[in-house]
Amino acid sequence: MTNIQLPDIGVTMALVANLQASLPDFGRIVDRFGHPAPALRKLGLMHWENGRFDTAARTFEAALSLTPEDPDLWRDLASVYSASDRDEQALTAIRTSLDLDRNSAPSWQALASIADRLDAAETAEEAYRCTIALDPQASAAHLGLGLLLFRKKHYEEALAAVRISVELDPVNGLAHFALGHLAFIVCDFAACARAFDTAARLTLELDQPSRQKRARAITFQAMIEGRVQEALQNYGAIAGEDREDLDIIARDAFSVLSASGHLEAAAEIGRMRLAEKPDDPVRRYLLDAVLGRSVTGAPTDYIETYFDLFAPQFDSKLTETLQYNAPRQMVKLVAGHRTGFSHMLDLGCGTGLAAAELQPLGENLIGVDLSSGMLAEAAKRGPYTELVKAEARAYLEAAQSRFDLIFAADSLIYFGDLKPLMRAAADALVPGGIFALSIELAAGDGFTLQPSGRFAHSLDHLKVAAAYFAILETQESTIRLEAGKPVPGLYIVMQRQ
Ligand SMILES: C[S@@+](CC[C@H](N)C(=O)[O-])C[C@H]1O[C@@H](n2cnc3c(N)ncnc32)[C@H](O)[C@@H]1O
Numbered sequence: 001m002t003n004i005q006l007p008d009i010g011v012t013m014a015l016v017a018n019l020q021a022s023l024p025d026f027g028r029i030v031d032r033f034g035h036p037a038p039a040l041r042k043l044g045l046m047h048w049e050n051g052r053f054d055t056a057a058r059t060f061e062a063a064l065s066l067t068p069e070d071p072d073l074w075r076d077l078a079s080v081y082s083a084s085d086r087d088e089q090a091l092t093a094i095r096t097s098l099d100l101d102r103n104s105a106p107s108w109q110a111l112a113s114i115a116d117r118l119d120a121a122e123t124a125e126e127a128y129r130c131t132i133a134l135d136p137q138a139s140a141a142h143l144g145l146g147l148l149l150f151r152k153k154h155y156e157e158a159l160a161a162v163r164i165s166v167e168l169d170p171v172n173g174l175a176h177f178a179l180g181h182l183a184f185i186v187c188d189f190a191a192c193a194r195a196f197d198t199a200a201r202l203t204l205e206l207d208q209p210s211r212q213k214r215a216r217a218i219t220f221q222a223m224i225e226g227r228v229q230e231a232l233q234n235y236g237a238i239a240g241e242d243r244e245d246l247d248i249i250a251r252d253a254f255s256v257l258s259a260s261g262h263l264e265a266a267a268e269i270g271r272m273r274l275a276e277k278p279d280d281p282v283r284r285y286l287l288d289a290v291l292g293r294s295v296t297g298a299p300t301d302y303i304e305t306y307f308d309l310f311a312p313q314f315d316s317k318l319t320e321t322l323q324y325n326a327p328r329q330m331v332k333l334v335a336g337h338r339t340g341f342s343h344m345l346d347l348g349c350g351t352g353l354a355a356a357e358l359q360p361l362g363e364n365l366i367g368v369d370l371s372s373g374m375l376a377e378a379a380k381r382g383p384y385t386e387l388v389k390a391e392a393r394a395y396l397e398a399a400q401s402r403f404d405l406i407f408a409a410d411s412l413i414y415f416g417d418l419k420p421l422m423r424a425a426a427d428a429l430v431p432g433g434i435f436a437l438s439i440e441l442a443a444g445d446g447f448t449l450q451p452s453g454r455f456a457h458s459l460d461h462l463k464v465a466a467a468y469f470a471i472l473e474t475q476e477s478t479i480r481l482e483a484g485k486p487v488p489g490l491y492i493v494m495q496r497q
Pocket of ligand 1: 303304307326327347348349350351352353354368369370371374390391392393408409410411414
């Protein structure tokens with residue numbers, strides 16, 4: 001133990017003698033237990049309850065100098081250290097407590113809270129799980145674990161943990177508050193509104209973002225129940241002073257309801273929005289997608305309009321909210337096969353999230369994209385030799401044997417049948433060149449347009465389309481989150497034969 005110095009026994013006994021002389025209650029407890037340590041502990045707890053953390057810590061240290069093998073005393077000491085921001089000492093004390101007794105749920109809970117406060121997420125998660133294993137009724141541990149998983153964006157697991165904590169402790173307003181936010185993310189709108197109402201009743205006055213979420217949840221739930229027009233009409237009264245622009249509510253309702261599989265309601269909103277702006281390519285294509293109309297690929301006017309609008313928020317939305325990490329994962333896979341490329345192409349480069357990752361793999365890096373908004377963001381990033389505004393297949397068809405690496409992260413999802421694109425990619429590569437790409441995975445043997453407007457492809461379709469390539473490696477992965485749930489995908493590294 002490096003950072004906790006317990007007093008000498010002699011010093012403690014002098015303190016005990018003083019306390020016995022000045023505090024009759026203290027003397028009585030010593031007499032009852034026949035030992036001063038329990039009396040010191042009681043005194044320490046009293047100081048702690050009254051917020052005198054340093055005095056409490058000194059009293060627990062004195063008690064420990066007499067009974068250094070008492071795990072509960074070490075836990076008390078850890079808790080007062082933590083309360084007075086002595087974090088390293090708190091960790092040492094709680095670890096000492098656990099070394100003495102591995103089966104104490106309160107000590108694991110204390111370790112979890114201290115580690116959580118220190119942002120030591122792994123330690124905290126393990127400690128919450130140990131607490132729960134020892135005491136399944138420990139509502140605070142379920143809530144702590146739920147909040148930690150919430151921060152890690154493991155939403156479904158977080159929701160399950162918070163739900164248990166609410167069952168065990170139905171009057172904890174914070175648990176209902178967390179439940180409200182999580183239920184919204186996974187599109188359980190009825191549960192979201194209920195949880196926020198309970199949180200508000202129990203403890204918390206909801207902040208504005210939560211009140212806005214609650215109003216959206218009530219509105220979206222009414223839409224799911226088939227009352228789209230009525231829901232939009234009532235929205236203003238529900239949201240009151242917190243109301244947002246009704247057009248934004250309708251737009252977000254469309255995307256949230258289509259992502260969560262409420263396609264009838266989404267289609268009704270989509271029709272209504274298209275009627276307002278019949279020439280809007282985004283509204284038209286996404287309605288087609290929700291209605292499951294047969295489309296061979298995303299139209300170029302949709303791609304341009306959609307990504308031009310999306311470009312400024314793309315990076316934060318994808319990497320933070322949706323946990324998108326494909327460029328880094330795919331570059332790692334490519335580098336496992338080959339580096340030292342001469343001419344690399346980032347196809348559908350977007351804002352250039354892959355650029356910094358690709359740069360060490362070769363000399364020249366060209367980025368191609370249809371959206372000038374995305375290209376403008378990519379230009380700010382820097383490391384491209386050239387950025388070109390072009391349609392991907394057309395660009396490939398004009399680039400005979402030009403590249404030794406083509407990299408397409410999250411861009412083939414806008415193509416239906418992959419055969420023509422694969423043919424063009426094969427022609428644009430030198431023999432032996434590498435094509436790295438990602439797809440969203442579909443069951444069956446073909447490809448399908450999803451309500452999101454993105455295509456999912458089966459492995460069979462990919463293999464047939466990739467006739468000119470040898471597949472070097474595939475890796476299943478979550479591509480992004482959608483409605484709080486992981487979207488299954490596949491990274492593929494292939495070689496031009
Ligand atoms: C989801 S973003 C991915 C961007 C980037 N590859 C990344 O991983 O961050 C898809 C990009 O593909 C572009 N895109 C889609 N279809 C395209 C096409 N037919 N031709 C060129 N670019 C296209 C879009 O404009 C958009 O920038």
